[in-house]
Each structure stands twice: as C-alpha cells, then as structure tokens.
Amino acid sequence: MKTSDGKIFCSEKCYQASLPLCSVCQKMLSGSFFRSKDGKNLYCSEKCLSTTWPSCSLCKKKVKEGTMLIGAGGKNFFCGKCAELPRCFCCDMPAKCAKLKDGRFICPECAKTAVMEEQDIIAIIKEVRLKMNEKLSMSTDHQIEYKVVDFVELSKLVPEKQEGIELGLFRFEETNEKTISTKSTIAGDTITKVEDEKISRKYAIYVLYGMTKDKLIEVAAHELAHDWMKASYPRIADLKVKEGFAEYAASKVNALYGRESMNGRMQDNPSDIYGGGYRFIAGIAKKGEDNLKAFLEKYNKDSPGN
Ligand SMILES: [Zn+2]
Ligand SMILES: [Zn+2]
Ligand SMILES: [Zn+2]
Ligand SMILES: [Zn+2]
Known part of the structure; x- marks a missing residue:
C-alpha cells in the first residue's frame, strides 16, 4: 500500500500501526484531527481536545477562552459568561452575588463570614x-x-x-x-x-x-x-x-x-x-x-x- 504522502506499507495492519494516536482516548487518527498549541499533542475530536481546556473557577465548565481575574485569593480563571457577573466588593471575584443595602454586591462565600455589627x-x-x-x-x-x-x-x-x-x-x-x-x-x-x-x-x-x-x-x-x-x-x-x-x-x-x-x-x-x-x-x-x-x-x- 502507498499513502498519499508516498509512504509504503506491506499491509493494512502495518499502516494502521503507523498512525498517530489521540492523546486522550488513544484512538488512531486518520483524516482530520486537532493539534495542541505547542503541536506536541494530537486529539481525535474537539471533545477530547476540550479536556485540556482550563475550567472556569465558578461554574467549573471547561472553556477554550476566558478571563483571568485578580481577587482576594490571587488569580482565578472565569468563562466569558461568569466573568460578566457582578463582582463581590470584598474578594473582587464575579459570583452569584447578593446585594447589600448600600448597593454593594457580596458573593455567597464572603457572605458566610461577613462582619456586620x-x-x-x-x-x-x-x-x-x-x-x-x-x-x-x-x-x-x-x-x-x-x-x-x-x-x-x-x-x-x-x-x-x-x-x-x-x-x-x-x-x-x-x-x-x-x-x-x-x-x-x-x-x-x-x-x-x-x-x-x-x-x-x-x-x-x-x-x-x-x-x-x-x-x-x-x-x-x-x-x-x-x-x-x-x-x-x-x-x-x-x-x-x-x-x-x-x-x-x-x-x-x-x-x-x-x-x-x-x-x-x-x-x-x-x-x-x-x-x-x-x-x-x-x-x-x-x-x-x-x-x-x-x-x-x-x-x-x-x-x-x-
Ligand atoms: Zn480522542
Ligand atoms: Zn463559568
Ligand atoms: Zn491606603
Ligand atoms: Zn466575595
């Protein structure tokens, strides 16, 4: 057998063994596939590729793109949707916040130990x-x-x-x-x-x-x-x-x-x-x-x- 790029194999089996594997599910790759940014890893599908994406620190969803925000606990990554949420006045992180009387937003985590008196x-x-x-x-x-x-x-x-x-x-x-x-x-x-x-x-x-x-x-x-x-x-x-x-x-x-x-x-x-x-x-x-x-x-x- 001869492949389109000119390589020659004795059998289908040998040809298959020469194919690269998906870095996540180990499936043999033929036809179209995805490549990591540094080119070192290959993925059979977007689903396999998506396992390498960072997860949003709020909704935990894995997303290709998002925003890094700095708050009380240091840097945190958020998906586009979560990054749009109101930011807590105390930790400066976006969250499903409650509103205080003076209009400030406070996240559920900070609200737990908020000192009010x-x-x-x-x-x-x-x-x-x-x-x-x-x-x-x-x-x-x-x-x-x-x-x-x-x-x-x-x-x-x-x-x-x-x-x-x-x-x-x-x-x-x-x-x-x-x-x-x-x-x-x-x-x-x-x-x-x-x-x-x-x-x-x-x-x-x-x-x-x-x-x-x-x-x-x-x-x-x-x-x-x-x-x-x-x-x-x-x-x-x-x-x-x-x-x-x-x-x-x-x-x-x-x-x-x-x-x-x-x-x-x-x-x-x-x-x-x-x-x-x-x-x-x-x-x-x-x-x-x-x-x-x-x-x-x-x-x-x-x-x-x-
Ligand atoms: Zn795969
Ligand atoms: Zn999110
Ligand atoms: Zn000061
Ligand atoms: Zn907070």
Whole structure:
C-alpha cells in the first residue's frame, strides 16, 4: 500500500500501526484531527481536545477562552459568561452575588463570614492594632476614632487625588485655632493681648461593614499602617510610597494570621499606586527590614511634607 504522502506499507495492519494516536482516548487518527498549541499533542475530536481546556473557577465548565481575574485569593480563571457577573466588593471575584443595602454586591462565600455589627468590627480593629504593636513594633499613642460606614458615606470621604476606593480610610485632621483675648487690670491702665494657639489633631479610621473577618483584618492593618506612618514618617507625601507601605504592612499582618495566600492580590495588583507601591516597598524590605527603615527615614527627610 502507498499513502498519499508516498509512504509504503506491506499491509493494512502495518499502516494502521503507523498512525498517530489521540492523546486522550488513544484512538488512531486518520483524516482530520486537532493539534495542541505547542503541536506536541494530537486529539481525535474537539471533545477530547476540550479536556485540556482550563475550567472556569465558578461554574467549573471547561472553556477554550476566558478571563483571568485578580481577587482576594490571587488569580482565578472565569468563562466569558461568569466573568460578566457582578463582582463581590470584598474578594473582587464575579459570583452569584447578593446585594447589600448600600448597593454593594457580596458573593455567597464572603457572605458566610461577613462582619456586620459595629462593635464586632471595632473589636477586630483593636485586636489588629494590639498585634501590630506586639509583633511588628508598630504603635502610636494616637487616640484613633473608629467609624463603621457604608459605601456611600465612605465614597464621600475619599480624597479626590486618591486612585480607586479602598475598603477603609485613614483620616488625619489638624486644626489650628488661634484665639486672641485682651486682659486689663482692675485699674484699667494696662491692657495685655493674649494670643493662644491651640493645635488639635484628630485621627480616624473608617471601615465598611460587611467584610469577611480576614479582609477586615487586612484592611484594618492597612489603615493602621497609615496612622503609624503619620507618626513615624510624617513628611512622606508620595502616594505610591504611602500606599505601598500600608499594603506591605497589611501583608505582614496577613502572614501573622497565617494567611499569606491573601498577599497574592497585592503582588498581582495592576494598579501603579497600590500594586506598584507594594512591589516597590517589598523589594526594598527583601534586603532586610533595616534596609526598609533606612529608606523610609531618608525618604522622610528628603520629602517636602504634605
Ligand atoms: Zn480522542
Ligand atoms: Zn463559568
Ligand atoms: Zn466575595
Ligand atoms: Zn491606603
């Protein structure tokens, strides 16, 4: 026998033995078949080929094409249909979400451990503050006011220059009150002007209700890091350094709670300020915490201040 490409075989049996096999079902391939992208594997049908496709992390269907999305748990693959679903405010993943009163979407998984009550939320923030003091030596003597807010309230508080919205916010306010009073003696012949300058500083941390406990710990650590920075390196105004450091501190706290897996989000975050800032600070800290301290000290000295 002679094949169309000129090869010669003694029998049908030998010819058949020379045929390539489907990588999945081992069927002999003749006529048309599919090839893997790298050309190394062959498939008899689209059905066999489809077993090599990635599966959507939500509906589990195997699809040829889809979207990779970054969320709380790192990168995840979704089919086109699932990628269109509303994204959970907490883990940032598309899902069959429920709607909270303020319009935020929350996925069924996050809803399971969402912290809704103000007193529970504040207790968690205080616990994180204690932990950062004990384990990371990050403490301040600031009287921080903790406020639990919804999305509408938080959006109003976010400064315009800030890129995107965080799930929490640290706010520092300094008011300079000057009072001038006059004093006169009983006889009325001496009048002294008394100038009194009072500077009051207010520290507040706002957080959204409804985050999972894990996320709330991360967000609390991020905002508390801003507070610590305000006390330790007050002149640093560069957003990338500020947010990068806050994310870095939050990643350390995630690790303290045994949840390093949450740090994949920071590493992969495409935002220049948050992701870029984190990668920048983590890169400096890689050469040692002392190296990071030295950088921040110098950067603070060279910064113009707010
Ligand atoms: Zn097959
Ligand atoms: Zn899907
Ligand atoms: Zn979620
Ligand atoms: Zn921040």
